[in-house]
Amino acid sequence: MTSASQAQPPTSAQQIAALEQQLAEAQKMTALGELVSTTTHEFNNVLMTILNYARLGLRHKDEATRDKALQKILDAGQRAAKITGSVLAMARNRSGELEPTDLAKLIEECLVLLERELSKYRISVEQQISAVPEALANGNQIQQVLLNLLINARQAMPSGGRVLIKLDHDKSSGTVDLTVRDTGSGISAEKLPRIFDRFYTTKKGPDESGKGGTGLGLSTCKSIIDAHHGRIRVESTVGKGTAFIIKLPVAKPLAQPQSPLPLPISPADFSMTPPLASS
Numbered sequence: 001m002t003s004a005s006q007a008q009p010p011t012s013a014q015q016i017a018a019l020e021q022q023l024a025e026a027q028k029m030t031a032l033g034e035l036v037s038t039t040t041h042e043f044n045n046v047l048m049t050i051l052n053y054a055r056l057g058l059r060h061k062d063e064a065t066r067d068k069a070l071q072k073i074l075d076a077g078q079r080a081a082k083i084t085g086s087v088l089a090m091a092r093n094r095s096g097e098l099e100p101t102d103l104a105k106l107i108e109e110c111l112v113l114l115e116r117e118l119s120k121y122r123i124s125v126e127q128q129i130s131a132v133p134e135a136l137a138n139g140n141q142i143q144q145v146l147l148n149l150l151i152n153a154r155q156a157m158p159s160g161g162r163v164l165i166k167l168d169h170d171k172s173s174g175t176v177d178l179t180v181r182d183t184g185s186g187i188s189a190e191k192l193p194r195i196f197d198r199f200y201t202t203k204k205g206p207d208e209s210g211k212g213g214t215g216l217g218l219s220t221c222k223s224i225i226d227a228h229h230g231r232i233r234v235e236s237t238v239g240k241g242t243a244f245i246i247k248l249p250v251a252k253p254l255a256q257p258q259s260p261l262p263l264p265i266s267p268a269d270f271s272m273t274p275p276l277a278s279s
């Protein structure tokens with residue numbers, strides 16, 4: 001006999017929703033894993049520089065060599081601080097909440113983590129960053145998008161090339177536009193409609209840096225941008241390269257109440273979260 005209070009089995013729509021949630025979590029973990037391995041690698045490079053120059057300074061007693069060694073140690077220490085700063089910045093706002101976000105700063109933080117890897121693959125990075133208003137975004141998620149796009153760009157240029165990162169304000173659409181353009185292989189017209197599909201990949205598996213090959217990167221980018229009420233589109237020419245263009249809404253103060261005496265805008269009108277306290 002079945003009792004009326006017995007739990008109903010999940011419907012297929014509920015099962016699909018649960019699986020989609022699990023996939024989104026899986027991509028987040030993959031992105032995080034890639035970030036950890038990149039950061040550890042970068043940090044190790046900096047540490048090697050510090051150790052080698054400290055040894056050099058101890059071996060050579062002359063002032064010029066010691067000054068040079070100390071300068072190199074200082075530079076490496078500053079780079080290490082930048083790397084940890086970027087990781088801390090990525091750790092903030094894990095909630096998924098949208099807030100006014102400085103995309104130029106986000107780009108800079110991403111590049112601190114990827115610039116060595118890109119230069120190792122002989123990829124130069126050009127930036128065209130205009131003064132833009134803050135976008136309504138979740139910094140952590142947009143960084144995940146940016147990392148996915150930059151890793152794809154790097155993988156499309158196995159013998160080197162150029163990446164252009166552009167930031168513009170499109171006043172007519174009220175958006176901040178972020179473009180990532182590469183000079184890589186390009187995508188053929190028959191593959192292009194599939195690239196945002198889940199699990200669509202042309203890669204054989206992770207490359208020697210342990211990245212790529214699940215086919216979740218772009219589908220995650222699309223879900224994130226959709227959740228931001230933004231747009232992502234692609235332009236590509238085989239043999240010339242590919243550009244991904246993202247449009248995110250500008251963060252505006254909340255609408256003013258219809259009052260005959262307009263109230264001044266207070267910081268509370270922007271749903272800002274306080275910055276992480278530094279310790």
Ligand SMILES: Nc1ncnc2c1ncn2[C@@H]1O[C@H](COP(=O)(O)OP(=O)(O)OP(=O)(O)O)[C@@H](O)[C@H]1O
Pocket residue numbers: 148152153156182184185186187195196200201202203211212213214215216217218219242
């Ligand atoms: N910048 C690019 N240049 C050329 N092809 C690209 C570029 N970005 C994406 N692609 C194509 O789109 C496919 C899907 O990309 P997507 O990022 O979703 O998956 P992936 O990179 O194969 O695996 P991962 O889940 O690890 O990101 C890629 O396999 C590749 O064929």
Ligand SMILES: [Mg+2]
Pocket residue numbers: 148151152212213216217218
């Ligand atoms: Mg990818």
